[in-house]
Amino acid sequence: MSERVVTGVGATPVAARRSSSTERQFVVGLRRPFSSLAPAGQRSGTGAAEAKRATAGGRGSGRLYAIDGLRLLAALMVAVHHYAGTWRVDQPANLIWNRPVSDIMPTVFRFGAYGWIGVEIFFVISGFVICMSCWGRTPRQFFVSRVIRLYPAYWVAIVVTTAVLVTLPGVWERQRTRETLLNFTMLQSGSGVSNIDGVYWTLWSELRFYLLFLAVVATGLTYRKVVVFCCVWGAAAMIAPASGFRLLMLVANPQGAWYFIAGLALYLMHRFGQDLLLWGILGMAWLMGQLELGHRIDQVERVSGWRGSVLIFSVFLLVMVAIALGLTDRVHGKWLVTAGALTYPFYLMHYAAGTTLINRLRDTMDARLLVVTVIAGFLVLSWLVHQLVERPLARLLKRGLDTSFARLRNAGNTA
Numbered sequence: 001m002s003e004r005v006v007t008g009v010g011a012t013p014v015a016a017r018r019s020s021s022t023e024r025q026f027v028v029g030l031r032r033p034f035s036s037l038a039p040a041g042q043r044s045g046t047g048a049a050e051a052k053r054a055t056a057g058g059r060g061s062g063r064l065y066a067i068d069g070l071r072l073l074a075a076l077m078v079a080v081h082h083y084a085g086t087w088r089v090d091q092p093a094n095l096i097w098n099r100p101v102s103d104i105m106p107t108v109f110r111f112g113a114y115g116w117i118g119v120e121i122f123f124v125i126s127g128f129v130i131c132m133s134c135w136g137r138t139p140r141q142f143f144v145s146r147v148i149r150l151y152p153a154y155w156v157a158i159v160v161t162t163a164v165l166v167t168l169p170g171v172w173e174r175q176r177t178r179e180t181l182l183n184f185t186m187l188q189s190g191s192g193v194s195n196i197d198g199v200y201w202t203l204w205s206e207l208r209f210y211l212l213f214l215a216v217v218a219t220g221l222t223y224r225k226v227v228v229f230c231c232v233w234g235a236a237a238m239i240a241p242a243s244g245f246r247l248l249m250l251v252a253n254p255q256g257a258w259y260f261i262a263g264l265a266l267y268l269m270h271r272f273g274q275d276l277l278l279w280g281i282l283g284m285a286w287l288m289g290q291l292e293l294g295h296r297i298d299q300v301e302r303v304s305g306w307r308g309s310v311l312i313f314s315v316f317l318l319v320m321v322a323i324a325l326g327l328t329d330r331v332h333g334k335w336l337v338t339a340g341a342l343t344y345p346f347y348l349m350h351y352a353a354g355t356t357l358i359n360r361l362r363d364t365m366d367a368r369l370l371v372v373t374v375i376a377g378f379l380v381l382s383w384l385v386h387q388l389v390e391r392p393l394a395r396l397l398k399r400g401l402d403t404s405f406a407r408l409r410n411a412g413n414t415a
Helices: 003-009 021-030 045-056 065-084 106-112 117-134 139-167 177-183 198-219 223-243 246-252 257-272 276-301 306-324 334-349 351-361 367-414
Strands: none
Touching: 065 106, 065 117, 065 306, 065 334, 065 351, 065 367, 106 367, 117 139, 117 198, 117 257, 117 276, 117 306, 139 177, 139 198, 139 334, 139 351, 139 367, 198 223, 198 246, 198 334, 198 351, 223 246, 223 257, 223 276, 257 276, 257 306, 276 306, 334 351, 334 367, 351 367
């Protein structure tokens, strides 16, 4: 997560104050490597069966356990970065450790300095998973699925974080009550109100992606429409900075767009197979991504190198390609499902509350043990939140929203 964003819109340290028929024909070739594409008239019966499975959902509809594991790995990377790898915690007399963390645990600091890339990993995974989960769904189903997935854990995170900041003051500045209440909407960034916890900035980026993609969902997802969406959004993201048009910058989201686009292209590879066009989109996403990584390093992070960051990002994309092409289909395990379920509440709660706890406990044990202990504690808390709050509240919200939309539909029919 960006240190710049934390200082700008998050909690501020007290000391700082601051499917057409044509498409079905094309799918046959997409299910094979692009080098072996054959004209429609030369397809075999087996190829036609593959096309039928692809358009019906086929391989694209199964659970991908490897992605659950990647989610948690990315969240742990971000947590280690926040606790022991940022520029801020490496300053003398910083509020978290009271001395440079590179003096306390130099090896952890060197690795933690690259943990911010976990956010970019989240964005790529989000593009993949959103496209997968929305295929064949209506806009109403898309909306309901996002609400029940995002809000329950988020509301709990606001309560937990606020409680910690009130109980243990002196590290992060508390917001005014009106700003805290607005945070429950998840729309505070659009109103110019800072986040209770700096990590919430990524939710604003996610929400803008959802709103854009909702337009595609409303027309019915197809291979062609998602490809066009990737190209149009990517073009807008490239020209937005040069335009100086604030609304275009807000909608195009040039800092995050190409990561989401990479995820969309990877899902199309997974569902329909690879082709040269998808490889081109993914290659462009890598090129634009490496540039954005460099900007983050130069302007925000200041503790990691461009080569190392690009290497980590490239390895992650290669792993996602392996997932998209089915090379990890044999990876299974209930623990991976649990890992994926813990990721979101863990990410939302770990930063402001976790660094506050480190501030209070830093003199009680070895620093490396303290980091491990705090991370383990938040993983346990995340499991409790998922089991006791997130799952039951999601069921209640779904029933309520389904009833509300049914009533709205019936009211329209009787008007």
